[in-house]
Every structure is written in structure tokens, then in C-alpha cells.
Amino acid sequence: MANSVKAKTAEATVPVVQTSMSVIAPAIAWLIPGAGHLIQRRWIRGLLLMFSIVTMFVLGLLMQGRVYHPNGGDILDILGFVGDVGAGGLYLLTRVMDWGQGAIAHATADYGTKYLIVAGLLNLICVADAYHIAIGKKS
Amino acid sequence: MNLQLSHFTAALLFAIFASIVFGITQRNTSREQVRYGLYCLAMFIGGVFVAGWVMWLLRR
Numbered sequence: 001m002a003n004s005v006k007a008k009t010a011e012a013t014v015p016v017v018q019t020s021m022s023v024i025a026p027a028i029a030w031l032i033p034g035a036g037h038l039i040q041r042r043w044i045r046g047l048l049l050m051f052s053i054v055t056m057f058v059l060g061l062l063m064q065g066r067v068y069h070p071n072g073g074d075i076l077d078i079l080g081f082v083g084d085v086g087a088g089g090l091y092l093l094t095r096v097m098d099w100g101q102g103a104i105a106h107a108t109a110d111y112g113t114k115y116l117i118v119a120g121l122l123n124l125i126c127v128a129d130a131y132h133i134a135i136g137k138k139s
Numbered sequence: 140m141n142l143q144l145s146h147f148t149a150a151l152l153f154a155i156f157a158s159i160v161f162g163i164t165q166r167n168t169s170r171e172q173v174r175y176g177l178y179c180l181a182m183f184i185g186g187v188f189v190a191g192w193v194m195w196l197l198r199r
Contacts, residue, residue: 045163048159048163049159049160049163049164051159052155052156052157052159052160053156053160055156056152056153056156059142059152062140062141062142063141063142063143063144063149064141106143108142108143108144108149111144111146111149111153114153115149115153118153118157119156122156122157122160125160125161125164126160126164128164129163129164138167139167139168
């Protein structure tokens, strides 16, 4: 208990270093999953994150998952859109190519929709992680 | 192309990918990342089995 409090205090006192990387890394990380780690020379972490998120997104599309649009209608559609847009470049590519229009006709298509949303949300976690590495809060 | 996975396969793949991301992003050292990733994977898969048995009991 005392050790964890000490560790948190030490973590909180780490000086935050704002550099151009602290802006570029999250932006690149959002656009290309895993790239925020790759440009900071975290090669294995970056490749694993890229593999996980891109594979999850592609599997979602292959399962005929639905890609949400920014329509501002139903609250669940808005939340779905927020999740999807977290995938950044993958979402933009999907919209440009007009993929992800499948009608949910079977159970796995619903899984596909969830895969797409979660891939976006996981990418947002990666964006935050890339930022923490850039400011020196994480090694 | 239409990919149709079973419920279990879909849940398993979901668990693997989510665990990789959680492990890498939520811990600092490589050793901690691997351990936390495996912990998350075990929790996900354990949750699938528990939910499966709960649904089986509810159906009876």
C-alpha cells in the first residue's frame, strides 16, 4: 500500500516535457494505429498494436459489421460513431471506399460492428499511451 | 467476402487483441506488460466461460 502510494507520488512528480513529439505522436497514432509508438522507436510495441487494431478492424469489416456515420440522430448511433472514428485512418478509408454498409443479417455481423467500435476505442488508448511516452511520463 | 466466426472464436479473438493492447498500454516494463496481458486474457476467457454457464443455468 505504502509502496504503491510512493510509486504514484513519484510518477506524479515526473516533469512533463512538452515537445513537438507530444503533438505529432498522438496525431500520427490516431491516423495510423501503432505509428505513434513506431516514430518514438518502440518498434515491437508499435507493431503489436498496429497488428492488433488493424486486424480487429479488418475482421469487423469481413464480418459485415456496420460502420456508423456522423448523423447526430440516435444516441447509440452517436456513441458508435465516436468509437468508430477512433480508428482514424482506417475509418476514413472505410468511408471513402464505402465499406461497412452491411445489413446486420446474422449474429456475427453484430460481432463485426462491435469489433469495429472496439478497434477504434483501443486505438484511442494507444493515442493516449503515445502521448505519455512523448512527454516522458512512460518509458 | 463474408466471414462467419462462431461465438466462441469471435470472443477468443476479441480477447487476444484487446489483451495485447491493454498489456502494452497499461504497464511500463516488458515483463509487466506480458504479465498484465496474460492476466487480461485469462479474465476475458474466464468471463466467457462464466457467462456461458450462467446462460445455461438461466435457460434451464
